[in-house]
Amino acid sequence: MAVKRGRGVAAVNYPTGMNLGxxxxxxxxxxxxxxxxxxxxxxxxxxxxxxxxxxxxxxxxIGVPTESVTVDTADTDTGPHCMGTFASRGTHRAGNAVIQAAREARQVMLEVAAEELEVNASDLDTDGSGNIHVKGAPSRSISIFDTALAAHFKHGRSISGRGMFLVPRSYPETETGAMKPSTCYAHACTVAEVEVDEETGEVVVLSVKNVFEIGRALNPKMVEQQLIGGSWMGISHALYETTEPYYPDREHGARDYNEYLMPGPGDLAETEIAVLERPSGDGPFGAKGPGEMCANPQIPAVANAIFDAVGVRVDTLPITPERVLRALRQRDAGATA
Amino acid sequence: MKLSKNYFADERTDDFTEIGQPRPRSDIRGHVTGRTAYFADRTFPGLLHLKMVRSPHHHARIRGIDTSEAEKHPGVARIITAKDVPQNLYTILILIHVGPEDEHVLAEDKVRWKGEAVVAVLAETARAAEEAAAKVKVDYEVLPAVLSIEDALKPDAPIVNEHHGRNYYLYDSGECRKVRFGDVEKGFAQADHILEESYSSGPIEHAPLETSGCIVTPEANGRFTCYTNTQAMFFTLDNASIILQMPGHKLHMVGGTVGGGFGGKVDVTIEPVAILAAKLTGRPVSFIYSREEEMQVSSPRAAERIVIKDGVMKDGRIVARQVTAYIDAGAYSRHSPYGAQKSAAHFPGPYTISNVAIDSYCVYTNRTPSSAMRGFGVTIGDFALEVQTDKLARLIGMDPLEFRFINAYRDGDMKAHRQPTEGAALIECMQEASVIAGWPVSERFMKMSSRTREG
Structure with missing residues (x-):
């Protein structure tokens, strides 16, 4: 009996947005x-x-600093319809709607600035820090502060815009299943390294190295947070979690966090993340939705690493020490038979 | 985190000022200092607490409900049963025309899973509501229960849900969502090896820090404000409007600060009955799942059974893949017919295989209804696909990573559901993984590109 090491790989893709749009x-x-x-x-x-x-x-x-933008959301009296935050759709769907609305608002803003500067709106650009200037002539400028005041109190114009994003619904063909599930897909590949204790069946995930292709990392720090959290959830799904450990038996169901098994801080693997960007054709600045995908590849990568370590397959989730131990005993019984 | 900018550099411009900037999120200080207000942080004078009487049986007929003792319990303000709910029969996805309606807000004639809501008790304190709930007497005639996918699909199995009339969801394509591409039998016939394996999983809890819930206040103008942690404001509003037969303009949902949502807060099992309670009592109502309810009553990730049969050549090409997937929906549809359909769209995974046959079933059992959860329809499918892929590689004695390069989909390849592949990047992810994990593959694979079939 010994502690054995192994590594496994898995590669996956994931559709952005609700299946079939x-x-x-x-x-x-x-x-x-x-x-x-x-x-x-x-x-x-x-x-x-x-x-x-x-x-x-x-x-x-719009061409302004992020801190000058406030987001008011999740109030049905003020906010226009959103299908909801699920299906890796938030950034992609809401992001596209925001771009369309912001473009319309920017156009009005530039038109007002054009009147103030007595030039054509198409000759204007923003500097990203609160000013609008004539292209190639930065000194001929007006602040967005003054532009907005002029729009409100002088020109009687609303600097505003409406945005809407909808991927038309696809209906699967009944016999062939021909359909368009999604407009873009994110990708991932994970290599997991594990240690398996042949005496106890316990699996320790030593490291996961995750590569995610997500179209565009709109905010790399927040992407990193989500990808690390997802990666831990994947490990947790692989080795620990179920509300009914002896499914389909309904006994032994967990009622709280003392009974529901999840990895604690000490059980978390060393996690490495690399991000690739292949912009999607219809994503906001090319972004895809990695929210759900990032918890998926770790599960099979860990399962494959366990096989690499001790030569047994556990094809039922979660891969508990009990299941590993039973598989090891079967392996050893087979070897001696 | 490493941003590997060298891949696909010619498809991007990186000349943004706000996009790509690692700015701190606007609400982070509130979250980490405990100052962020969640829905349950609100207090209202006269707040009532709702506790649910739930079925102790997997499957039973309700012969009678006696609430007389509970009504006398000190502090009880109101007891609500099925007859109080204007449109008691509902299903969430009716909004996008995925029926039939198959679930009751409060059980009427039957309960179909252990934990199903039967009677709602409203009292001045949570404790009084809980004590009174224990005094509600429900007379059950226990019926035979179906607890597994296998049992559900037996010809003589008891019917779980009469609104479906059979223990699986009926798609327009029949008993399952089907995908057919090429000729899978011909593929198996030409294969050097055939491997058929089964995979399975148990239900999984969302495990949010904040349990599902809402607080509803009746307003002086006849409207109801519902402070909720739903993941979908209008899903909730529109379904509540149908269930309560109340025009949408009477409802005002306020949310947007959620203590974790992985799909469990897309169901609408909480708000409609709480709004009804506020309407019937004229008082603010709080309905918040206990941790036990969150774990055993709120929808988990579905248990699944997946059978994959592959034909593979000695040179590493997968030439045929047949997948049969069974998703355990539990007693009601919720989002599971959608999830099973999504699995059919996802198989055979990110590989180009010329002969594919997929059957995805959504199966009803007398279990806690499963529903949306991060990646549902895909997550367990990926476990099955990628373990199977590993087994295939080892079967023919090939490195598992190199095996995936041989089969990886690339731009222009036709997928099984007959969409050409666009924007593929699986190969590049594997190349980068090879580098960062120190898992070398042949030079041939490091030169491959998702953008061309060459190499």
Missing amino acids: GDPTQALVHSTPTGSFMVTLSSVDLGQGLKQIMAQICAET
């Missing part, structure tokens, strides 16, 4: 009298940082 999201954008911008949505921030990403998308599109 048909899942709309809308956004509204408007400026305040002094040139701050408000994004109004009904999308939900689950803690993954949707509000921050929408602010950055709006800021980039």
